Amino acid sequence: MKKKYENESLVNEYIKYTKVRLIDYLGKQLGIYSSEEALSIALNQGLDLVVISEKSIPPVCKIIDYGKYKFNQEKKAKEAKKKQHNASIKEVKMRYKIENHDYNVRLNQALRFLQAGDKVKATITFRGREVQHTNLAIELLNKMAKNLNEISTVQQIPTKDGKNITMILTPNKK
Template sequence: MKKKYDNESLINESIKYPQVRLIDYLGKQLGICSSEEAISIAINQGLDLVMISDKSNPPVCKIIDYGKYKFSQEKKAKEAKKKQHNACIKEVKMRYKIENHDYKVRLNQALKFLQSGDKVKTTVTFRGREIQHINLAIELLNKMAKDLNEISIVQQIPIKDGKNITMILAPTKK
């Protein structure tokens, strides 16, 4: 009965170590025995011998139902994947001659994005000849960075990109 289901766990005859530390189905340690003896004990119980850890000497093997074990491992991995948050880049756009109230609205948008763990790309756009007022746009972006410096760090300083100037803010680690 030779089985090897995946790359992670060696199972039954694919365990090539001469001796293993054996744990039974209920979690009780049975001590150190030969691989052949451990496999025969597992087969007699209608279960599989699965290598749990090869880091110790001798490696740790457990007598379990491999199908149930694999299912529970996949379920744990799925739960862990659900809990992680992938940071993405949210964008806040404005003009260099923005009114104070509108600036506060954009600031609150950026604040919300940063608090949820996302990065914020702040863009100041120009039309026509407005491009000659780059220094005012850079001042505006620096003001935003200063207003948000308690919960963010500047990941990318203001950079001219065509008819835009962009800056990227990243949330600080807590």
């Protein structure tokens, strides 16, 4: 019988190996047995014979309750998925002539994003002739990077992109 899924284990009579290394319910190695002998030992104990590792020679089988085993595998996979955090890029937009209070609001926004584990893209936009003042915008972005340097690092230095100047900050690893 073929397995339905890649992560599904072979169980009981579907194990077609001639010899298997057998491990009992408590984790003690019992030795190398034929699959028929191993299966009869497992069924006598009222448990299942499950292939744990097909890669070793001979394959490793364990005598366990397959229902509990499958439940625990799914539980571990769910926990691992919970712990993953996909860092997305959050954007903070401002103008180079920003007032002090507004700057602090943007700084706090960026701080919250970084503490949540997200990257921050700080963008300064220009209108019309304001493009002449790119040096002031770069100074403002460098000031933001300096204010956030304890919890972040600069991934991309301030660079001009059309009528915008952008900088990307990434959170420091904990």
